[in-house]
Amino acid sequence: MNTDQAFELLKNAGVAEDVCITTVRRWLRERKITYEGRQSSSSVILDDTDQALQLLKDAGVAPSIGLLAVRRLVREGKIQQVGNGENKEYIPKEPSPTRTIQPSTEDKRIRQLKAKIKAQDDHIKGIEELHQSSINTLIQQRNKLNQEKMLLEKEKNELQRETRKLLKENLDLRNELLKIKEEYSKGNKADPEKTVPVSSKIYDPRPKLGLSKTAGSKDILAGYKALLKTTHPDRGGNAELFHFIKMDYDAFRNSLKDK
Structure with a gap:
C-alpha cells in the first residue's frame, strides 16, 4: 500500500485532511506503507478488508464508520478480497456485474x-x-x-x-x-x-x-x-x-x- 492509497482510504472514512497527512507520515515512519508518486497504476488500494479495518482503527476511526467505508470500497472494487477476521460477516464481497454466459x-x-x-x-x-x-x-x-x-x-x-x-x-x-x-x-x-x-x-x-x-x-x-x-x-x-x-x-x- 502506498501513500496515495493510504490517503484515499482515510478520506473514504471521513478523516480530516490534516489528520490524514499526520497519519500517513506516521505510517511511513512505521513502514506500514510505502512512498509512491501521485500516479497509481492500480485501482485496488488494499489486499483485504482486515487490513483496511486495522489501518482505520489505528488512525482512530470508529469501528462503525470504518465498516461503512470498507464496505463502500469493496463495492467499488478498491479492496481485492474479504478477509477472514471477526468483521467478515459485516462486509460481504459483492461480485462485480458480469455478463451471464449460457454455454449451452x-x-x-x-x-x-x-x-x-x-x-x-x-x-x-x-x-x-x-x-x-x-x-x-x-x-x-x-x-x-x-x-x-x-x-x-x-x-x-x-x-x-x-x-x-x-x-x-x-x-x-x-x-x-x-x-x-x-x-x-x-x-x-x-x-x-x-x-x-x-x-x-x-x-x-x-x-x-x-x-x-x-x-x-x-x-x-x-x-x-x-x-x-x-x-x-x-x-x-x-x-x-x-x-x-x-x-x-x-x-x-x-x-x-x-x-
Whole structure:
C-alpha cells in the first residue's frame, strides 16, 4: 500500500485532511506503507478488508464508520478480497456485474455455424468437381474434333491428289483425241468422234473414276456426281478441275441419250 492509497482510504472514512497527512507520515515512519508518486497504476488500494479495518482503527476511526467505508470500497472494487477476521460477516464481497454466459446456447450456436460452414464447403467442393468434370469432357471433345479434323484434312489432300491425277489423265486423253482428229483430217477420213468403238476406248471413264470394267452406267454417273461434289468451288475445290470433270460428265450423259 502506498501513500496515495493510504490517503484515499482515510478520506473514504471521513478523516480530516490534516489528520490524514499526520497519519500517513506516521505510517511511513512505521513502514506500514510505502512512498509512491501521485500516479497509481492500480485501482485496488488494499489486499483485504482486515487490513483496511486495522489501518482505520489505528488512525482512530470508529469501528462503525470504518465498516461503512470498507464496505463502500469493496463495492467499488478498491479492496481485492474479504478477509477472514471477526468483521467478515459485516462486509460481504459483492461480485462485480458480469455478463451471464449460457454455454449451452453458445455451444449450440457454434455447432450450427460449423454445420453451415461444412455444408458450404461440401457444396463448393461439389461445384469444383462438376467444373473439373466439365473441363475434362470439353477437352475430350476438343481432342476428338481435332482428330476428325486431321482425318478430313487427310482425305481432302488425298482427293485433291486424285483429282489432279484425273485432270492430268483427262488432258492427256484430250491431247490424244486432237492428235487423232488431225490424222483423220489429213487422210480425209471420217470424223473419229462418229466411230463408236474408237471413242469408247478413248473415253472409257471407269478407270478414271476408280471403277471396275464391269461397272454400269449408273455406277459411272454416281462416280461422276461424287467427284463433282468434291471438286466444286463452293466446297473448296478447284474451279478448273471441276470444269473439266463436268465436261466429261456431260459428254458421258449425252452419249447415253444418243443410245
